[in-house]
Amino acid sequence: MALYELTIREARALLRKGEITSVELTRAVLERIEALDAKVRAYLTVTPELALEQAKAADARRAAGEDTPLLGIPMAIKDVICTKGVETTCGSRILKGFVPPYDATVIAKLRAAGAVLLGKTNTDEFAMGSSTENSGYFTTHNPWDLTRVPGGSSGGSAAAVAAGEALAALGSDTGGSVRQPAAFCGVAGIKPTYGRVSRYGLVAFASSLDQIGAFGREVADVASVLGIIAGYDPRDSTSVNVPVPNYEEALMPDIRGMRIGIPKEYFVEGIQPGVEKALREAIRTLEGLGAVVDEVSLPHTSYALPAYYLIAPAEASANLARYDGVKYGLSIPGETMWDGYRNTRGQGFGPEVKRRIMLGTYALSAGYYDAYYLKAQKVRTLIKQDFDKAFERFDALVTPTTPMVAFKIGEKIADPLSMYLTDIFTLAPSLAGICGMVVPCGMADGMPVGMQILTGAFQEPTALRVAYAYEQATEWHKLRPPLDGKVEDKEVMRQ
Amino acid sequence: MKLSLEQVEHIAELAKLGLTDEEKEGYRAQLSAILEYADMIQQLDTEAIPPTATVLPLRNVMRDDEVTPSLPVEDVLANAPDVEDNCFRVKAILG
Amino acid sequence: MEYEAIIGLEVHAQLLTRSKMFCGCSADYAAAPPNTHVCPVCLGMPGVLPVINKRAVEYTIMTGLALHCKIAEFSRFARKNYPYPDLMKGYQISQYEEPLCYDGWLNIEVDGVAKRIGIIRVHLEEDTAKLTHVGEYSLIDVNRSGVPLMEIVSRPDMRTPEEARQYLIKLQQILRYLGVCTGNMEEGAMRCEANISLRPAGSQEWGTKVEIKNLNSFRSVKLALEYEIARQTELLERGERVRQVTVGWDEQRNVTFVQRSKEEAHDYRYFPEPDLPPLYISREWLEEIRSRLVELPDAKQERFVREYGLDPKDAAVLVAEREIADYYEACVKAYGDPVKVCHWISGELFRLLKATELPMSQVKIAPAHLAELLKMVDANTINLNTAKMVFDEMFHTGRRPQDIVQEKGLAQISDADELLRVVQQVIEQNPEPVQQYLKGKEQVLSFLLGQVMRATRGKANPQLAGELLRRSLRGE
Structure with missing residues (x-):
């Protein structure tokens, strides 16, 4: 097996035994990037020299007796997370050349843990989008089918992990931006509870929804990364001061007696038959593992999309006001100071970002605040109450992640509303601030399907446990995209 | 909710976005469609429902009044498009 | 016609905390070179988050208590959205619907008459960066960005420029007593904006409000209000209407000039700050703060x-x-x-x-x-x-x-013997005045006493010296 194909768990074992070094592992992944990324285009920036330096340092730390779960593990970082000294663009032209003078808290934690940072991955501009087609630079391709999107906005991170261009990656999820690309690319991903991971250094899109999450090729890897990045941060007043459990201890293949709810509103018409079929089978697998499965209703589900598309753009319209060409980033001067603002913002932002700024500005403006923004916040309360109620009866809820598998590049870009609709299953959990985990659970149309496992606030261990038990009972996570010109040898297995 | 061109222009000016005529027309149509779709939330009776600004039960998250180091001035200005006398520089503000 | 002026004041006071409102940069920026008290947070860099300075909250509550305000049980920060190059994030973290303190008052006295001026609210926000205009450009120094700023809004209870001045003096006194603000207007630590409208004396209607900015001294406040009263009176007397505008005060020329008309008024699009959980001011916390109040x-x-x-x-x-x-x-x-x-x-x-x-x-x-x-x-x-x-x-x-x-040997000479010697010396050296005195010219006594003081370089006990002089002259 090529080194770049290793999971974190496998790589860690080899590193511990001294059979490989982090430098070898990192070099293998960098070579993979070199060989493949011209096709996949997962990365906006690769930093090979820095990565090898970090790998060398990790090897030295290991030689000195250190051993942390991510020591020497090469990872990719979504380009909305600030990295000191490394360009951070958020996939936007307006931040071209911006080099942060500080590290995001999660980056500082990864560095302290000895992870190796390979570079910055592509994203829809400011994480606004579901396909990476809104990136100000280029579109990332789905490793399973290069004519399809990898999902978004963390499409670069998901594609990198799926393609063997990183062992794991950080993404961010505001309305599904980790979960949807994880499903589209056939990898495991988690959006932790709002407040679980510090947002300090995550460039804000919608502050009350944004949360940093992780991708891995198996559930255990996601647990390892989450264990490092989670926790209270005095720099983020919305990070919650509750202890971080040992997530790896949650990885038990036993879910007997666990109560799992199936929200009926997530199995509606319009869902791709292959996706529904995969989910129904996955649910049977969970039942076979001893879970107690029952239907549940989340009656306000259909209001999540409009509520989200009022709240998130409203917050975004304020968060993106700072990009004015004065302090950093792109600057297109005009005849007057205000013309400079208009030019820089008009030309620096792409169409989707401008659309959302406009929408959010409108929702907050005099005379419309009550009808739109305030109303949406009240709907948010109803949506949260739906979940609160469901979690009185169930330990976890299981749903499809998306109504369809990865779509073709260009298919939806001209119709924003149809693009927004690809996120209908991930928006409500975001509004409720709860934990959402995705694992591959089948194939449809030759593309991966992802199962979304939802648990209540700070119930990450439960989500990981369900995901892990399912993963151990199935082979979907072992499938690899046919990137080397040949279809994977391993037969597509059903459990 | 159908937006007028004047409304689109007003919003763009509030947000300081310089838009082409084509963009304005595009946004007028798209935002109208999105808002029309969003209007479905108006059906819900939320009279007695409190708004959720944040899902967290947190309050009184504060820090002690202690001074921590600032950035070196070079770092403050490192990303600046235009600098004079260690200050950011913009065209004079008229109005 | 007689007009009555309706005046309200909005005062911004920088709080005397060590660090800024939402980050650890030093708030003591006055003497610092440009952009040396700046970090990613107060520079509004992508990805940064604010953290509330506890002392700033307590100072604001203290001020609210001193101004007899009600203190909110729950208070919240909100984003006030407006683009401007001195505003690093494109919005200011301020307070809107849920200020820390509201509904208070303070007493002033003008010409011996006491008057109570209502306080609508006291809230907490962050200061902006400093702009300096140099020719065709404006230079931005971010040191001031994020310094805690308290906004104190009065009711339109003042009727004369002198009342407004007294209100400010009193407010300054209170802030200084509390130690929450230097109150120095010239340094911009305390800044004032005034609202003024005129109405016919005795009328209950409100006139059109004009907002005056850039009032940087007690004097400017008074002069600008006097100027506006004169200007608006003249307009009204000519039968013209007062336009609802924001004006600035030109300190050099002693005139106001229009900065912004009503049509250009901002739409601030306030909404609750999602980066900051709300404040809950418990009874215990409030009492603890109250116990720290000094006598006002x-x-x-x-x-x-x-x-x-x-x-x-x-x-x-x-x-x-x-x-x-x-x-x-x-x-x-x-x-x-x-x-x-x-x-x-x-x-x-x-x-x-x-x-x-x-x-x-x-x-x-x-x-x-x-x-x-x-x-x-x-x-x-x-x-x-x-x-x-x-x-x-x-x-x-x-x-x-x-x-x-x-x-300096300044001790008073109260020794009678020593003084008597000097007295006799003075009598011997001044035969003329002595004669005059003896002839009944009593005033001469003070001249002679002066001579005694001179001889003792002011140290003579004046009562004793006078007594001895009189007795000696009478030959006693």
């Missing part, structure tokens, strides 16, 4: 009158600054006679402070030393004139009065 000027003045038997006017002078009042009380404690201490402080001390332009904090005379000086007068060790001289010396050097008196 009004209460102190009343107490000085009651406890020390001072004239209210004298008491008002002493309480104008907390340091003076504290100094006064320390002196009373050391000496005893509160009225006499009051006269020395409001007489000699103030004279010297004014002459030297020194602040109270620079006064070198220890209260114990002032007491010592006054006791020396009481004991006839020195006379009043000498005491004033010694006081002057103490003011400049901070030395003990006893040392000064001793060193």
Whole structure:
């Protein structure tokens, strides 16, 4: 097996035994990037020299007796997370050349843990989008089918992990931006509870929804990364001061007696038959593992999309006001100071970002605040109450992640509303601030399907446990995209 | 909710976005469609429902009044498009 | 027609915290070179988050208590959205619907008449960066960005520019007493905006409101309001309407000029700040803050009158600054006679402070030393004139009065034998005046006494010297 194909768990074992070094592992992944990324285009920036330096340092730390779960593990970082000294663009032209003078808290934690940072991955501009087609630079391709999107906005991170261009990656999820690309690319991903991971250094899109999450090729890897990045941060007043459990201890293949709810509103018409079929089978697998499965209703589900598309753009319209060409980033001067603002913002932002700024500005403006923004916040309360109620009866809820598998590049870009609709299953959990985990659970149309496992606030261990038990009972996570010109040898297995 | 061109222009000016005529027309149509779709939330009776600004039960998250180091001035200005006398520089503000 | 002015003031006061409102940069930026008190947070870099400075919240609550406000149980920050190059994030973190303090008042006095001015709200926000205009460009220094700023909004309860001035003076006094703000308007630590409208005297309707910005001194506030009253009166008398505008005050030319019309008014699009959980001011916390409140000027003045038997006017002078009042009380404690201490402080001390332009904090005379000086007068060790001289010396050097008196040999001569010798000498040297006196010209006595003082370089005990002089002249 090529080194770049290793999971974190496998790589860690080899590193511990001294059979490989982090430098070898990192070099293998960098070579993979070199060989493949011209096709996949997962990365906006690769930093090979820095990565090898970090790998060398990790090897030295290991030689000195250190051993942390991510020591020497090469990872990719979504380009909305600030990295000191490394360009951070958020996939936007307006931040071209911006080099942060500080590290995001999660980056500082990864560095302290000895992870190796390979570079910055592509994203829809400011994480606004579901396909990476809104990136100000280029579109990332789905490793399973290069004519399809990898999902978004963390499409670069998901594609990198799926393609063997990183062992794991950080993404961010505001309305599904980790979960949807994880499903589209056939990898495991988690959006932790709002407040679980510090947002300090995550460039804000919608502050009350944004949360940093992780991708891995198996559930255990996601647990390892989450264990490092989670926790209270005095720099983020919305990070919650509750202890971080040992997530790896949650990885038990036993879910007997666990109560799992199936929200009926997530199995509606319009869902791709292959996706529904995969989910129904996955649910049977969970039942076979001893879970107690029952239907549940989340009656306000259909209001999540409009509520989200009022709240998130409203917050975004304020968060993106700072990009004015004065302090950093792109600057297109005009005849007057205000013309400079208009030019820089008009030309620096792409169409989707401008659309959302406009929408959010409108929702907050005099005379419309009550009808739109305030109303949406009240709907948010109803949506949260739906979940609160469901979690009185169930330990976890299981749903499809998306109504369809990865779509073709260009298919939806001209119709924003149809693009927004690809996120209908991930928006409500975001509004409720709860934990959402995705694992591959089948194939449809030759593309991966992802199962979304939802648990209540700070119930990450439960989500990981369900995901892990399912993963151990199935082979979907072992499938690899046919990137080397040949279809994977391993037969597509059903459990 | 159908937006007028004047409304689109007003919003763009509030947000300081310089838009082409084509963009304005595009946004007028798209935002109208999105808002029309969003209007479905108006059906819900939320009279007695409190708004959720944040899902967290947190309050009184504060820090002690202690001074921590600032950035070196070079770092403050490192990303600046235009600098004079260690200050950011913009065209004079008229109005 | 007679018009009545309706005036309300909005005051911004920088809080005297060590660090900024939402980050750890030093808030003491006044003397710092540009952009040296700046971090990613106050620079509004992508990805940064604010964290509330607890002391700033407590200072605001303290101010609210001092202004008899209600203190909110729940309070929240909100984003105030408007683009401007001095606003690093494109929005200001401020408070909107849920300010920390609301519904209070303070008392002012104009021409001996007391008046209560309502306070609508006191809220907390962050200051903006500083813009300096240089030719065709504006330079931005971010040091001031994020300094805690308290906004105090009065009700439109003032009717004259002098009332507005007195309100500001009183507010400044209170802020300084609390130690929450330097109150220095020239440095921009305390800034003022005024709202003014005119209406026919006796009318209950509101006139059109004009907002005046850039008022950087008590004087500007008064002058600008007077100017606006004159301008608006003239408009109304010509039958024209006052436009609803925001004007600036031009300090050089003493005129207001239009900055913004109503049509250009901002749409601030306030919404709750998602990066900051709300504040909950529990009873316990509130009482803890209340227990830290110092005695405020009004209460102190009343107490000085009651406890020390001072004239209210004298008491008002002493309480104008907390340091003076504290100094006064320390002196009373050391000496005893509160009225006499009051006269020395409001007489000699103030004279010297004014002459030297020194602040109270620079006064070198220890209260114990002032007491010592006054006791020396009481004991006839020195006379009043000498005491004033010694006081002057103490003011400049901070030395003990006893040392000064001793060193300069200023002790009063109360020794009758010694004085008698001088008296007889003076009588011998001034036969002419002596004759006049003996012929009944009583006034000559003061001339002769002056000669005695001169001969003793002012040290003669004046009562004793006069007594001895009279007796000697009468041949007793």
